[in-house]
Amino acid sequence: MGQTVFEPWNDPDAKPLIQFKNVTKRFGDFVAIDNQSFDIYEQEFFALLGPSGCGKTTMMRMLAGFETPTEGTILLGGQDIAPIPPNKRAVNMMFQSYALFPHLSIWENIAFGLKRDSMPKDQIDARVAEMLKLTRLEQFAKRKPHQCSGGQRQRVALARSLAKAPKLLLLDEPLGALDAKLRQDTQFELMDIQEKTGTTFVIVTHDQEEAMTVASRVAVMDHGKIIQADTPARIYEMPSSVYVADFIGDVTIISGTATPSGDGYDIAFAEGQPDLRAKSDIQLSKGQSCHLAIRPEKVSITAEKPSDAANALQGKILDIAYLGNLSTYHVELSTGQVVKSQTANTRRLSRRSFTWEDEVWLSWTDTAGVLLKE
Amino acid sequence: MRRLTWFNTTALTLGFAFLYLPMLILIVYSFNSSKLVTVWAGFSTKWYGELLQNEAFLNAAWVTLKVAVISSTFATVLGTMGALVLVRAGRFAGRTLFSGMIYAPLVMPEVITGLSLLLLFIGIGLDRGVFTIVLAHTTFSMCYVSVVVSSRLVSFDRSLEEAALDLGCSPMEAFRLVTLPIIAPAVISGWLLAFTLSLDDLVIASFTAGPSATTLPMKIWSSVRLGVSPEINALSTLMIGIVAIGVITASLITKRATLRQQAEERAAVKA
Numbered sequence: 001m002g003q004t005v006f007e008p009w010n011d012p013d014a015k016p017l018i019q020f021k022n023v024t025k026r027f028g029d030f031v032a033i034d035n036q037s038f039d040i041y042e043q044e045f046f047a048l049l050g051p052s053g054c055g056k057t058t059m060m061r062m063l064a065g066f067e068t069p070t071e072g073t074i075l076l077g078g079q080d081i082a083p084i085p086p087n088k089r090a091v092n093m094m095f096q097s098y099a100l101f102p103h104l105s106i107w108e109n110i111a112f113g114l115k116r117d118s119m120p121k122d123q124i125d126a127r128v129a130e131m132l133k134l135t136r137l138e139q140f141a142k143r144k145p146h147q148c149s150g151g152q153r154q155r156v157a158l159a160r161s162l163a164k165a166p167k168l169l170l171l172d173e174p175l176g177a178l179d180a181k182l183r184q185d186t187q188f189e190l191m192d193i194q195e196k197t198g199t200t201f202v203i204v205t206h207d208q209e210e211a212m213t214v215a216s217r218v219a220v221m222d223h224g225k226i227i228q229a230d231t232p233a234r235i236y237e238m239p240s241s242v243y244v245a246d247f248i249g250d251v252t253i254i255s256g257t258a259t260p261s262g263d264g265y266d267i268a269f270a271e272g273q274p275d276l277r278a279k280s281d282i283q284l285s286k287g288q289s290c291h292l293a294i295r296p297e298k299v300s301i302t303a304e305k306p307s308d309a310a311n312a313l314q315g316k317i318l319d320i321a322y323l324g325n326l327s328t329y330h331v332e333l334s335t336g337q338v339v340k341s342q343t344a345n346t347r348r349l350s351r352r353s354f355t356w357e358d359e360v361w362l363s364w365t366d367t368a369g370v371l372l373k374e
Numbered sequence: 375m376r377r378l379t380w381f382n383t384t385a386l387t388l389g390f391a392f393l394y395l396p397m398l399i400l401i402v403y404s405f406n407s408s409k410l411v412t413v414w415a416g417f418s419t420k421w422y423g424e425l426l427q428n429e430a431f432l433n434a435a436w437v438t439l440k441v442a443v444i445s446s447t448f449a450t451v452l453g454t455m456g457a458l459v460l461v462r463a464g465r466f467a468g469r470t471l472f473s474g475m476i477y478a479p480l481v482m483p484e485v486i487t488g489l490s491l492l493l494l495f496i497g498i499g500l501d502r503g504v505f506t507i508v509l510a511h512t513t514f515s516m517c518y519v520s521v522v523v524s525s526r527l528v529s530f531d532r533s534l535e536e537a538a539l540d541l542g543c544s545p546m547e548a549f550r551l552v553t554l555p556i557i558a559p560a561v562i563s564g565w566l567l568a569f570t571l572s573l574d575d576l577v578i579a580s581f582t583a584g585p586s587a588t589t590l591p592m593k594i595w596s597s598v599r600l601g602v603s604p605e606i607n608a609l610s611t612l613m614i615g616i617v618a619i620g621v622i623t624a625s626l627i628t629k630r631a632t633l634r635q636q637a638e639e640r641a642a643v644k645a
Contacts, residue, residue: 066536086539099537103555112551113541164541 006216007231008041015078017042017168017200018063023072025058025224032058034224035072045194045201047211050221050247056204059221060170063202064093077167087116092166096173098157100145106156107132107141113164131159134193151182158190162197171203175210187213208248212236220244236295242372245293250328252299252339254292254369258284264366267292270335277310280371291372296342298368301329301354302361309363315339317358329354331362397614404607411602421608431609434593437504438573441589445511446568452512453519453568454561460520461527479517487514488581495582502584510582511572518571519564526560566624 008014016039025033032055040046048056061067062074065086073080081089092113100109110131114124132138135155145153154174161169174190175183191214194201205211211218212232219229220243228240239245242253254276256269264279267290276292284290305312318338319330322345329341339362354360378386404422408415425431456476463469479487491510495502534556538548554561576591583592594606 064536064540066539086536087542087544091540093537093540095533095537097531097533099531099533101534101537101552101556112538116542116547160537160541 006043008044009039009217014041016040017044017077018202019075020059021073021075023062023069023074025055025062025067026070031224033062033069036224036226037072038219038226038229040200040202042200043198045191045203045214045216047215047218048202048204048221049208049211049218050206052206054221055224056206056221057172060093060172060202060204063168064091064170065089090167091170092161092164092168093170093172094157094161094174096176098145098153098177100153100156100160102145104144105141106137106143106145106148109145109156110160110163112160117164127163131163134162134196135159150177151186154178154186158193162193162199165197166199168200168202171201173205174203175205175207183210184213190214212248220247222247237370239293239370239372241374242291242293245370245372250296250340250342252294252296254294254337254339256290256292257287258290258371259286260284265290265371267371270333270337273313273333273335274311276369277366278369278371279366282371282373284371284373288373291374292369293372294339294364294369296328296340297326299339299341299362299364301331301341301343302363303353303358305361306363310366311368312361312363313339314359314361317354317356317360320354320356329360331360400607401611401614404604404611406604406607409604411604411607421604422612425605425608425612428605430588431590431593431605434588434590437507437587438590441504441507441511441579442569442572445508445572446515446565448508448512449516449519449568450561450565453516453564454523456516456520457524457527461524461530476517476520479514480521482514484514484575484577485581488578491578492581502582502587504587506582506584507579507587507589510578511568511575514575514578515568515571518567519561522564522567523557523560526557530557 008016018040020036020038022035022037023033024031024035034055036059048059050056058067062069063076063081065081065084068082073082075081076089076091101112104112107128110128111124114127119127128141129138132141135158137152137155137159140148140152140156145156148156154177158174171190175186178186187210190201194214201214203211203214212235215232217229218232218235219226220235221227222243228235228244230238235244236248239248245251246253254267254269256267256276258265258267259275264277265284266275266277268275269292278292300306300309305314313333315331315333317329318332321328321330324345326342326344329343331339331341333339341362403411403414405417405419406414407418407420460469460473460476488510491506491513495506500506530553534552535548538552539545543551574591575589576595579589579592580595583589588596590609594609597603597606
């Protein structure tokens with residue numbers, strides 16, 4: 001049975017819910033958003049990911065209506081939203097600090113937006129009850145926010161922002177204040193709720209794992225620009241630049257010069273080391289500098305030199321990071337370059353094959369690494 | 375509990391005596407049956423009875439109360455608005471001047487404030503009376519309100535207001551439904567402060583009051599110049615009593631609210 005894949009961004013007929021058209025935002029001399037154009041589609045879970053100060057929060061605040069673009073337009077459902085004040089937009093936001101009203105009960109917090117629309121009382125009751133059920137808060141309805149735990153408050157904030165059934169829900173670092181375990185549970189809960197309600201979610205986060213877990217597409221941002229926007233798998237496996245490769249997950253970057261050969265390139269990266277072999281579609285001229293990005297889990301570590309590997313390098317183990325399920329080896333080549341290799345600890349209490357200072361061989365295939373220009 | 379050393383005991387006794395002995399003497403002498411303030415002639419409450427017959431005092435008390443309530447209410451509205459602008463508006467041309475002008479009356483000698491207001495009222499030909507005292511008290515007490523409210527606003531989380539806007543409030547509704555209820559304690563204490571300041575102001579009221587309006591502090595001051603009468607002692611004792619009851623009630627209410635909140639929090643943690 002063929003299930004249709006949810007990829008509206010690849011469908012030329014799909015109509016985007018949100019369109020950024022050459023949007024620039026400046027605060028004085030500081031350029032927060034630098035001439036950006038991109039689309040977000042209905043029912044997407046779109047993540048804006050980047051270090052603090054990269055412009056991701058500004059992007060979200062422009063959608064909510066708390067900032068207006070200096071140049072360019074933002075369309076929501078085909079309509080320019082610049083002249084619409086925040087209280088008239090079909091957009092709701094879940095704030096980083098949750099921003100729950102401390103003087104109102106949980107019930108009143110969730111009903112707050114509905115009351116502003118002068119909805120009839122019985123409909124408000126029904127909608128709030130529905131939201132309380134969705135976020136499993138039924139027995140806390142009468143409490144005040146200060147009487148709730150962090151996780152409960154987070155769910156109240158979500159229920160309050162979803163109550164008005166917005167076209168678009170904005171989430172500003174929604175899980176930042178939760179501890180690791182609770183955060184993981186909540187991420188799945190969020191995805192579940194997003195699927196149930198069919199609302200388009202835009203999430204802002206600096207936590208790459210969070211973005212990868214929840215989002216249908218991730219936009220990696222830096223200095224007011226979206227560097228790459230794609231599915232989590234493609235962002236991880238096919239980063240378009242060293243910045244993205246380095247920002248998402250663990251990676252070893254080897255810089256060198258390329259020589260075209262066959263359907264790929266030979267990369268010379270250091271005196272006395274063999275050239276590395278990588279298949280790639282990118283266009284490089286002979287002698288052009290390039291970077292090879294290799295994920296640690298794609299590098300095998302062996303005691304003897306493997307006979308059939310496309311790439312094999314010898315080095316000495318500098319460090320071992322034991323993570324329980326995985327171990328990451330930092331192997332130093334004779335040139336000083338450190339290459340990371342990760343293996344799964346599939347057997348319990350097995351004697352560790354390698355230890356510090358061991359001479360080992362690292363090997364990977366010619367398709368394991370991603371060749372990048374910049 | 376740690377025992378007090380003789381030094382601490384002495385310091386404590388002297389300190390409290392310094393603060394409260396004058397008031398204690400005043401209270402004791404208000405129950406003196408003699409007309410001579412400094413000679414004790416036995417216990418009596420007759421001065422309290424006479425006080426209630428004294429129309430001049432009662433009128434002055436009524437004027438004072440009216441002025442205090444009206445001026446502190448105006449001062450609270452204006453002071454809160456000033457605080458909002460100062461905290462919210464960020465940088466604008468003349469901000470430093472504006473904030474300086476709001477806070478200047480705090481350090482301005484009362485005599486100068488009073489004199490300048492008097493000149494103004496004469497200049498624009500305003501008849502001096504209750505109205506002018508209200509204006510004067512509003513002017514000098516709004517800066518106190520502004521200080522109290524802006525210190526609360528500084529720690530106020532702006533995202534609460536943004537959340538209100540986001541959920542469909544107009545800016546006015548956001549202020550009325552979210553900001554005001556949250557900063558209410560600061561606004562109320564600002565009002566109380568303005569009320570107290572107006573209640574016991576003598577200097578500015580003397581400058582701005584006309585023959586038609588005399589406040590209680592002015593009345594007491596003028597009576598005392600003719601000699602301290604036991605009636606004044608009785609009046610002062612009543613005022614001390616009212617203030618003490620007010621302060622104790624306020625602190626009891628606050629304490630009970632805190633205790634209840636703590637109990638609720640404990641219940642929430644257990645649940």
